[in-house]
Amino acid sequence: MKVLIVFAHPEPQSLSAALCQVAVRELEAQGHEVRVSDLYAMKWKCNVDRDDFPSLSSELPLRVVSVSKAGFTSHSLTEDVWAEQEKLLWADTVILQFPLWWFTMPAILKGWVDRVFSCGFAYGVGEHSDKRWGDRYGEGVLSGKRAMLIVTVGGWADHYSSRGINGPIEDILFPIQHGILFYPGLDVLPPFVAYRTDKVSSGMFEPMAEQLRERMRSIQTTEPIPYRRQNYGDYLIPSMILRDDIDTGAATGFAVHQSTAKLA
Amino acid sequence: MKVLIVFAHPEPQSLSAALCQVAVRELEAQGHEVRVSDLYAMKWKCNVDRDDFPSLSSELPLRVVSVSKAGFTSHSLTEDVWAEQEKLLWADTVILQFPLWWFTMPAILKGWVDRVFSCGFAYGVGEHSDKRWGDRYGEGVLSGKRAMLIVTVGGWADHYSSRGINGPIEDILFPIQHGILFYPGLDVLPPFVAYRTDKVSSGMFEPMAEQLRERMRSIQTTEPIPYRRQNYGDYLIPSMILRDDIDTGAATGFAVHQSTAKLA
Numbered sequence: 001m002k003v004l005i006v007f008a009h010p011e012p013q014s015l016s017a018a019l020c021q022v023a024v025r026e027l028e029a030q031g032h033e034v035r036v037s038d039l040y041a042m043k044w045k046c047n048v049d050r051d052d053f054p055s056l057s058s059e060l061p062l063r064v065v066s067v068s069k070a071g072f073t074s075h076s077l078t079e080d081v082w083a084e085q086e087k088l089l090w091a092d093t094v095i096l097q098f099p100l101w102w103f104t105m106p107a108i109l110k111g112w113v114d115r116v117f118s119c120g121f122a123y124g125v126g127e128h129s130d131k132r133w134g135d136r137y138g139e140g141v142l143s144g145k146r147a148m149l150i151v152t153v154g155g156w157a158d159h160y161s162s163r164g165i166n167g168p169i170e171d172i173l174f175p176i177q178h179g180i181l182f183y184p185g186l187d188v189l190p191p192f193v194a195y196r197t198d199k200v201s202s203g204m205f206e207p208m209a210e211q212l213r214e215r216m217r218s219i220q221t222t223e224p225i226p227y228r229r230q231n232y233g234d235y236l237i238p239s240m241i242l243r244d245d246i247d248t249g250a251a252t253g254f255a256v257h258q259s260t261a262k263l264a
Numbered sequence: 265m266k267v268l269i270v271f272a273h274p275e276p277q278s279l280s281a282a283l284c285q286v287a288v289r290e291l292e293a294q295g296h297e298v299r300v301s302d303l304y305a306m307k308w309k310c311n312v313d314r315d316d317f318p319s320l321s322s323e324l325p326l327r328v329v330s331v332s333k334a335g336f337t338s339h340s341l342t343e344d345v346w347a348e349q350e351k352l353l354w355a356d357t358v359i360l361q362f363p364l365w366w367f368t369m370p371a372i373l374k375g376w377v378d379r380v381f382s383c384g385f386a387y388g389v390g391e392h393s394d395k396r397w398g399d400r401y402g403e404g405v406l407s408g409k410r411a412m413l414i415v416t417v418g419g420w421a422d423h424y425s426s427r428g429i430n431g432p433i434e435d436i437l438f439p440i441q442h443g444i445l446f447y448p449g450l451d452v453l454p455p456f457v458a459y460r461t462d463k464v465s466s467g468m469f470e471p472m473a474e475q476l477r478e479r480m481r482s483i484q485t486t487e488p489i490p491y492r493r494q495n496y497g498d499y500l501i502p503s504m505i506l507r508d509d510i511d512t513g514a515a516t517g518f519a520v521h522q523s524t525a526k527l528a
Contacts, residue, residue, distance in 0.1 A: 010313045013325040046310035046371045049274045061277040064363075065418065065462055099328075103443035104368055107310045107375030114371050137429060154329065156504070163506040165401060165499055167518045172439055174431060179367035198329055235429055240420070242427040253517040254431045 001032045001220060004091035008098040008109035010040045015197050015205070016152050020097055022209045023150065026216040035087060039108045045080060046111030052078055069119035077118060084116040088142060093219060094186060096176070097150040099197070103172050113180055122184040133237050136183050138229030143185030148219065149173060150212070152197040160195070169193055174254040178227055187224035226259045234259075265296045265484060268355035272362040272373035274304045279461050279469070280363055280416050286473045287359065287414065290480040299351060303372045309344060310375030316342055329383050336384035348380040352406060357483060358450060360440070361414040363461070367436050377444055386448040397501050400447050402493030407449030412483065413437060414476070416461040424459070433457055438518040442491055451488035490523045498523075 005023065009016035020036070027034050037044075050056060053067045055076040071077040077085075088094060098105045105113075117123065122142070126135030135141075151173070153160070160169040169191075177188045192215050194200075194208050215222070228234045228242070235242055242248070248256040269287065273280035284300070291298045301308075314320060317331045319340040335341040341349075352358060362369045369377075381387065386406070390399030399405075415437070417424070424433040433455075441452045456479050458464075458472050479486070492498045492506070499506055506512070512520040 010311070010328070011326040014327075040311070040313065046375060047274070047304070048365075048370065049304065062275040063278075064274070101312075102374075102377050102381065103439035104374070106312065107371045107378050110366075110368070110374050111310060111371030113366050117366065156502070158503040158505055161505060162516070163520055165494060165504040165506070165521065166443065167438060167521065171435065171517045172443075175367035175436055175439070179430065179436075230429060238420070239422040240429040241422055241425060242429070250514075250516065252426070252514065253435045253519065255517065256427055257429065257431065 001027075001092045002090055003027050003032050003034045003093045003095060003219075004037065004087050005034065005095045005097060006037045006039065006109065006112060008039045008096075008106050008112075012041075015194075015200055016097065016099055018205070019150065019152065019194070019209065019212055022212050023095065023097070023216050026213040027219070030217060035091070037084060037087065037112075039112055042080075044108055044112055045115070046108055048111075048114050052081065052115060054078065065119050065124065069124055072118045072120035081115050081118065084112065085118075085121055088116070091145060093146040093148070094142070094181075095148050095150060096181075098152075100151050100153045100172075103166065105176065117180070117184065128238075130237055132231045133235075133240060134230075135185070136230060137178075138182060138185060138227065139231065140183065140185035145186050146189060146219070146224065147177075147181040147186035148189040148215075149176065149191040149193075151191055151193045153193060153195045154198045155195065157195040160193075171254050177225065178254070178257060182227045188227065189219070189222045189224055228257050228259050265291075265356045266354055267291050267296050267298045267357045267359060267483075268301065268351050269298065269359045269361060270301045270303065270373065270376060272303045272360075272370050272376075276305075279458075279464055280361065282469070283414065283416065283458070283473065283476055284361055286476050287361070287480050290477040291483075294481060299355070301348060301351065301376070303376055306344075308372055308376055309379070310372055312375075312378050316345065316379060318342065329388065333383035333388055336382045341382060345379050345382065348376065349382075349385055352380070355409060357410040357412070358406070358445075359412050359414060360445075363416045364418070364436075367430065369440065381444070381448065392502075394501055396495045397499075397504060399449070400494060401442075402446060402449060402491065403495065404447065404449035409450050410453060410483070410488065411441075411445040411450035412453040412479075413441065413455040413457075415455055415457045417457060417459045418462045419459065421459040424457075435518050441489065442518070442521060446489075446491045452491065453483070453486045453488055492521050492523050 007020050024034050050062050053071050056067055098109050158164050159166045162168050181188045271284050288298050314326050317335050320331050362373050392398055422428055423430045426432050445452045
């Protein structure tokens with residue numbers, strides 16, 4: 001298997017970096033090929049701006065969606081973006097690893113998504129009709145591949161539980177897992193989340209590392225989160241509202257978009 | 265009133281920029297003082313890295329939380345970060361305006377949060393005991409001030425409705441409104457969200473602008489979203505789990521953290 005890890009932490013001596021190395025070593029030990037996009041080490045350019053579209057005339061306004069699509073279609077996006085798209089096409093499995101900062105990914109990783117997931121590549125593709133609404137949510141350029149998050153969290157697991165004050169971790173990660181990864185077609189495995197990572201002592205590291213190794217060993221066989229695919233009858237088109245006659249039990253909010261919605 | 269608008273769009277001729285100007289003019293017409301942090305125009309530095317902490321020895325690893333706190337406490341953070349913190353302290357109301365890119369804010373605005381909301385300023389403050397768990401979620405350095413999002417969205421409103429495929433807009437914005445704004449104490453007003461903004465014709469702009477003007481006229485009187493405050497009895501300490509005996513009706517997930525949870 002070919003695995004791309006996109007890694008976003010500024011400190012090579014951090015717990016996050018140590019866990020990234022654990023993942024790489026275990027995947028390689030299993031015979032997989034691994035590439036790492038270490039965004040800080042690469043000095044990844046963070047912001048979508050005019051420099052991303054060298055073929056855009058300086059007299060024209062920057063309309064991000066259309067310029068992004070034109071750049072992708074004409075192969076005139078910048079080299080760094082193109083290289084990341086190539087890696088995504090190369091990979092069978094994509095892992096995003098990051099510390100949870102303010103309940104989402106650090107800016108540098110968001111900037112990777114904003115720039116690499118260009119129009120025509122990750123969105124704005126496919127037929128729009130009364131039968132289909134584009135190739136997205138289960139279809140798209142990355143369909144057939146797997147994805148997974150590895151997230152380090154400073155806070156306590158309880159604070160991210162179903163009634164914990166920060167909100168449930170699965171809901172906090174939904175805009176990433178469903179909105180960024182499932183959107184262009186990736187099958188999303190349950191995340192690996194390590195809590196209280198500001199306080200990890202040496203004795204706590206090895207059990208955490210072993211849990212991560214176990215996840216890496218089972219990465220080809222773990223069942224993905226059963227998000228509902230868009231164009232297979234569950235949603236009305238073009239409103240993209242889940243059909244009334246689909247019973248989601250007690251589930252509300254993000255949870256209704258899983259086909260085995262929690263029927264608690 | 266003093267209003268800070270933090271604006272994140274790369275194109276001065278965009279709909280977002282036009283709406284920003286509408287907000288500024290209406291607020292000024294009401295007699296308010298307005299400052300705008302136009303992050304692209306400022307060439308805002310996006311990423312938390314060693315350059316943010318000039319007093320950190322190059323031999324020491326970058327431990328973000330502790331280094332951020334030490335830098336804030338000793339007034340040795342960088343000038344650009346300090347200037348934004350000053351603006352936040354100056355303002356009575358803070359508006360974040362951005363296009364929704366991949367279901368959250370653009371990288372440049374996330375980088376403003378990551379860098380400006382330093383430890384000791386926006387988090388990691390206050391007593392931790394069996395009675396209080398820090399000054400956060402309704403208390404903190406920005407308490408007594410108001411906040412609001414102005415969000416432009418390419419997709420359709422239906423797609424962001426309660427059973428729409430993208431997830432409900434209030435849940436998508438929860439990690440920002442609750443996790444970033446309410447966390448350091450801001451009272452968060454309901455957001456202004458404009459949909460289908462890639463397709464706005466000139467005839468559609470004026471009604472949209474007028475809705476925004478109306479929100480700006482009522483900004484001092486609009487009721488904030490009734491998020492539950494952390495240290496006032498609703499949550500167990502230190503687990504920060506909402507007490508079992510608090511009935512949230514049919515609400516689950518993020519919605520239980522509003523004191524008038526939807527009792528649908």
